[in-house]
Amino acid sequence: MLLDDHSNVTLLKEIAELLNEETDMDRMLEGAVWKLLNGSNFETAWIFFIDGQGKHRLVAEANLPPALKDNGCRHLQKGGCWCVKRFRDGELEKASNIIACQRIENSIVSNSGDSGGITHHATVPLQSGTEKFGLLNIAASERIGFSKDELALLESVAFQIGSAIKRIGLTRQEQELALVKERNRLARDLHDSVNQLLFSVTLTARGGIEMSEDPEIQDTFRDIQHLTQEALNEMRALIWQLRPKGLESGLLEAIKGYAEMLGLSMELKVTGVIQLPSRTEETLFRISQEALNNIRKHAGVNNVQLYMSITSSDVLLVIKDEGRGFLIDERLYIPSIGIQSMRDRASAEGGTVDWSSKIGKGTEILVRIPY
Secondary structure, three states, X not given: OOOOHHHHHHHHHHHHHHHHHOOOHHHHHHHHHHHHHHOOOOOEEEEEEEOOOOOEEEEEEEOOOHHHHHHHHHHHHOOOOHHHHHHHOOOOOOOEEEOOOHHHHHHHHOOOOOOOOOOOEEEEEEEEOOEEEXXXXXXXXXXXXXXXXXXXXXXXXXXXXXXXXXXXXXXXXHHHHHHHXXXXXXXXXXXXXXXXXXXXXXXXXXXXXXXXXXHHHHHHHHHHHHHHHHHHHHXXXXXXXXXXXXXXXXXXXHHHHHHHHOOOEEEEEEEOOOOOOHHHHHHHHHHHHHXXXXXXXXXXXXXXXXXXXXXXXXXXXXXXXXXXXXXXXXXXXXXXXXXXXXXXXXXXXXXXXXXXXXXXXXXXXEEEEEO
């Protein structure tokens, strides 16, 4: 049995306070499941997020036995199970006892550690209104089922967590919208002020060349015109980075448009259907920008190949040129190449960036991002 009703009310109050105060999704989920375990007879818990394609990922866990904790929680991370299937099929509406769990059974059969006496679990969907996010699963040693009161408590906690997930999601959307607005404002300011000033300088330099008959003065104006044009190109590239025109028309169109703005000719090859989350598209676009900037500045060629392969779980982007290339030394930081910037962007989305390059043989950037 669980604690008395007064204890349940106290537990729900403590969880509600934590959820209302927390703004980080990971800390919020982990804190909520630990408070649930500490205030009840549930002994272990884990949370799955399940996306629109039915793919699940483990986002929080507490007090898992060694058998389930083994090798990065591999039994929870991979494969299918009854509760996830019911969630995908829209058949899981409330807290339920799971008669048999394939994940737990696999962890026991594999002899990957002590199972802690856990053989069954209960599950409840995490949702806010009609929007569903995933599952909260709980278990306890030697328990094959939980009472109605225990399941009712589980539903109350799940309702609180679902509302908090929705709140944090809306907050993130507002922050991203505010960031886009600020980028647009900066882009407009740069275009209306600095960009126009640089353009005026190029016209002035051109006029100086035509007005003077002194070869040295003409050369000086030509240098000014050349440098100003380079600065103007850099400014236009910066404006593109702040406000990627064309991304609303698709990722490939945006990348192609940016390459054309830099004066690069791009060969495209795509396999799979492009239907990526907006954050993934943004990340791939920013990485492509950095790679294309590097090609224009360092490769000494105007041709670039872009290959993109989309599967059900991740996207592979390859950007290749046949230019000068560079020596790779993992012990050295190469700020002019911008490799670290690409790596940081991919890492923020759980992805990776690898590259290969040889002097005189060109460079190949390989980006892989899950979604």
